[in-house]
Amino acid sequence: MDVTTLRAKLDDAHYIYDESLVTTLLVALKLGRPLLIEGAAGVGKTEIAKVMAAALDRELVRLQCYEGLDESKALYEWNYQKQLLSIQAHMGARSPEELTKSLFSDEYLLERPLLRSIRSQEPVVLLIDEIDKADEEFEAFLLELLSEMQVTIPEIGTIRARSIPFVVLTSNRTRPLSEALRRRCAYLYIQYPDLEKEVAIIKARRPNVNEHLAVQVARAVQTLRDSQTILKKPSIAETLDWVAALEALGVSDLTPEAAERTKGFVLKSSEDLEAMAAAGDGCGGEDGHCGHCRQGAAEAPGGADEPPQGRPTLKVPRAL
Amino acid sequence: MAWSETVYVEKLTAFSALLRQEGLAVGLQETADACQILEELDLTDRDTVRGALCAVYAKSRSEQEVFYRAFDGFFVSAERRQADLARQAAEAEELSRRQAEAEQELQVRGEPMDLRDDLRETYIRMPEEKREYLRQLMEKTRENMDRSPQLYSNFIRSVFMRFLLEQQMVMEDAAVGCEEADPDLALLWRDISGFKDADIPRAAALIARIAQQLSAQLSRRRQQGGHSGGLDFKKTIRRGLETGGTFVRLSFRRPRRRRRMLVMLCDVSGSMIQFSEFALRFLKSLSEVSDASRIFLFSEELHEVDPFALQNMDAFRDYVRSSGLYGKGTDLGTALAGLCARRPPILGPSATLLILSDTKTIDLPRALTALEEAKRQAGKVLWLNPIPERKWPYVRSIQTVASLCQMAPCSTLEELGRACGRLMRM
Secondary structure: OOHHHHHHHHHHOOOOOOHHHHHHHHHHHHHOOOEEEEEOOOOOHHHHHHHHHHHHOOOEEEEEOOOOOOHHHHOEEEOHHHHHHHHHHHEOOEOHHHHHHHHOOHHHEEEOHHHHHHHOOOOOEEEEEOHHHOOHHHHHHHHHHHHHOEEEEOOOEEEEOOOOOEEEEEEOOOOOOOHHHHHOOEEEEEOOOOHHHHHHHHHHHOOOOOHHHHHHHHHHHHHHHHOOOOOOOOOHHHHHHHHHHHHHOOOOOOOHHHHHHHHHHOOOOHHHHHHHHHHOOOOOOOOOOOHHHHHHHHHOOOHHHOOOOOOOOOOOOOOO | OOHHHHHHHHHHHHHHHHHHHOOOOOOHHHHHHHHHHHHHHOOOOHHHHHHHHHHHHOOOHHHHHHHHHHHHHHOOOHHHHHHHHHHHHHHHHHHHHHHHHHHHHOEEOOEEOOOOHHHHHHHHHOOHHHHHHHHHHHHHOOOHHHHOHHHHHHHHHHHHHHHHHHHHHHHOOHHHHHOOOOHHHHHHHOEHHHOOHHHHHHHHHHHHHHHHHHHHHHHHHHHHOOOOOOEOHHHHHHHHHHHOOOOOOOOEOOOOOOOOEEEEEEEOOHHHHHHHHHHHHHHHHOOOOOOEEEEEEEOOOEEEEOHHHHOOHHHHHHHHHHHOOOOOOOOHHHHHHHHHHOOOOOOOOOEEEEEEOOOOOOOHHHHHHHHHHHHHHOOEEEEEEOOOHHHHHHOHHHHHHHOOOEEEEOOEHHHHHHHHHHHHHO
């Protein structure tokens, strides 16, 4: 696959990308390396795996990581109940050695996402989501799979990949990942999109949205993310939810009332909502939309485009 | 292999070596990958090559910063090289001019001042306004020269040395250069004493993030702690029912968590207040550090504070100002003696005493005696020192205290995070 084809595929999937993303994806694909994506929550890390599955026309196999995740949940597990039934059913009819051997065969093997991804006839996209939530042992366990594309099951032996999956690992950086894991991956860091990109994302995902509203929402979300007092920064998904909520209410202009009615879609903690309420002058309207806006515009050090630092004001200037 | 290919393989190998020097874990595999990617993708655009090699070589955000700096310095265009050479020549000329000036200025009574070479170098490189400050100081006190020449020479030398040492610390602040590239990352490596008011919200957010990482590590370590050896019969039988009464998986009892008491003794004298604020904020973020903690502030007296009174920075500052501790000197001996003498006893075998101070105290011998007593009473003692570690050999009190208890540097948020991690493992 070359750059042009990859770009076309990403376009088909309505994914808004920048050049560094395309280059990194291409490097990972060409080298057959897993792709480790880091970034704040809600910047679209998981989405990349979904988009790549669509772009490469492959099935997406997802492994959601959490504390305590182990081989039995990630790789394989023996079907104990079926094995016990089989022992009872065949006892006496088969020799003990034969029976024991038959118990550890494919028939009793429950495939979990990792095994499924390498035993699939067709190559898949394997998403190992939030790897930082898994334990360090699990990371070490992944090394064999990521570097050799094989896994070892003690009762069966080593299973080599029938097809090479495109592996995407995501991390929110709640803990540092091991050097060994990082070394085996191509690395990508995703930041929150800038204003222009966020508007493009809104328009791509909500094609019928009023352009004026899209710009207002994107500008407001950018302001919230830049604010020091907002603890949980709004994600892209929350931006889209907010737009959807405004559309559902038939809102075409982000007025203070509309922002007040729908703020729960973009801020998800009481502290953040209180911080926004305490700021007081956030109206969401254009410059001069209301008294607060005029006041805010006059006080802002750099005019309308620069809200006072640390105060979450939902101010939306006229143009991008 | 064609000649041109050999050249670029050599260049990439040299580039890999450079990255290795910069601290990146670059092996043969990365170099091979870089070669492969350049061959396969036929990359002609500089930015695309930069991005592609970054994906191969850099494995974290901080490594990306290092990579970009190294790449921009290594792969330069002819125009850029010319511009760099011109700039370097101009800088060399400016430096020699400043050296000549410094030779003149660093003289007392016509004799060269007795200063170390590195301090002379600092004088040459430090900003003009700082040099002007020293020049003015010399001018103002010039009339004393004739009155007591030797005393004047010693005074000027000591003032210069102290000022230059401070400037050296500021100039050696490694993060100043990367401020523009990544403000958060830079904040992590900057000296806490240099933080401005505008940096504090960002620093607080950074502390919360590091604390979250440390807590996550600790929680995992506890989970990994394994079992104490005792079989949990109830659980094992219950789990056995899932497999028809066969005990396929055994359940063990988890070790009981030892209740730890953390006693914090924070120096809030003039120079220490900023460090104490950040350290307390850090420790409070680490809910997993201890089940119980008691906080004491001291300068010349000892005051116990309610942890709830320190919920935020403003409350902390207000408290310190109203308590009368602010702006006074440091008397560690009195503080430690007061702590040891409290009844009912505060320190005990299950207590960890955490001292945050720069070791500069009045009556050091008395402070050391009190420290010995505190060490005897407390289970463990850890000292967090905001003076950068590289300066420790020059401060006698630090050397003496470090021989008595464990000491960790905490001049930057990164070091503070590391020290707190160490505390959690104690």
